[in-house]
Amino acid sequence: MNTNFGYVALMGEPNVGKSTLLNRLVGTKLAIVTHKAQTTRTNLIGIQNREGTQIAFVDTPGIFNPKTKLDQAMVKSAWGSIKYADIISLMVQPKSGKLEENEGIIKRLKQLEKDQAKIILIVNKIDLVNPSELLKLVDVFSNRMDFAKVFLISAKKGDGIEDLIKWYSDNLPKGPWLFPPDQISSQSVQSLACDITREKLLLRLHQEIPYNLGVETDQWKEMKNNEVRIDQNIVVARDGHKAMVIGASGSCIKQVGIEARKDISKLLGQKVHLFLRVTVRKKWMDDEKRLREMGLGQP
Incomplete structure (x- = not known):
């Protein structure tokens, strides 16, 4: 049987819902979730197997201006995930997802080699704002960077998740699975x-x-x-x-x-x-x- 495997990095500012999305994607609670920023401190891999495709989702620490060595290590860890990612998902949310707050992330993503990874935009928490605001936000980000795809989701409610998973599955490279079928995380x-x-x-x-x-x-x-x-x-x-x-x-x-x-x-x-x-x-x-x-x- 032909199989697909790849890494999908979930990136963005703190508190945009990356950990909630990871838990939704793998179907179980792996990543801790709180209302406080910087909850995630290390890269956490959650694994999903579906119809011959194994996806290793990487939940990364939020990217922010570091102050301590812990902060610096967290941000470095997040950026380290893109070295092996086949797909990079930039997550934003309508309430705080302003372009200027993500400008540093976008600048760095634009420096990647063209064929290194596909980059998509995920707008989370769409249930919190009206559609016109969502469209404005998507236009602002799309004018700044040519994303391979844009998804509007609610990780908490599950809206748009199936379409997102299907796109991931369809866009990962062919290759053998890296993890055993019964393994759901790389973390001990x-x-x-x-x-x-x-x-x-x-x-x-x-x-x-x-x-x-x-x-x-x-x-x-x-x-x-x-x-x-x-x-x-x-x-x-x-x-x-x-x-x-x-x-x-x-x-x-x-x-x-x-x-x-x-x-x-x-x-x-x-x-x-x-x-x-x-x-x-x-x-x-x-x-x-x-x-x-x-x-x-x-x-």
Whole structure:
């Protein structure tokens, strides 16, 4: 049987819906989703198999002006995905998808060699504005760059997704599948579990704290009766942040643990015993060794 395989990079500013789209495309929740910008920190590959075609979707960190070494590594990781992408999807949304805010991205995409990758425009969250505004937005971007195709979608509601998947399938090169048919992600379950806990923290914490915390695995131990013990370390940059993560009488970290354990158990199909602790590690976002452990930066 003839097979097709290719990489599809999902790129754009923070909070345009790339992670929501990835989850919709692969049919399961792989990428964490919050209303906060910079939720995605590393490239996450989600895999979909359909009628002889295997698509490796790459959810990338949002592209923004970096301040810390973590920021720089995130943006570098996003741009690194285009080196092997067969299709690059620039995602924008009507509420904030202004041309000037995406000008830097477009300039860099226009520098790619003509045959390196097909570049399409995806306008997400179309349910939030009227059709005339959508058409104006499409005209503005289309006049700036010659996109191979333009799609109007709602990743949250699923509108336009089937047409998008079909176009991807029809435009990927012929070749053998790179991943086993039953694999849905390139990311380890340990990494996915850490992301789940970080998602619960992001949804509960406010102001600058979410951007100054990380989650790492201390221990992962398979137990009897298809159960697993997971010890995770929540890393924050300040003593004051540690107190807020823990909450009054441990209320915040307890609720985070309950919610994370439920989702991790669903991901693994196992009963999970989750134990969380909080560590202060000042300036960890500028720690190159830590960034490499997260899959960012140079080895």
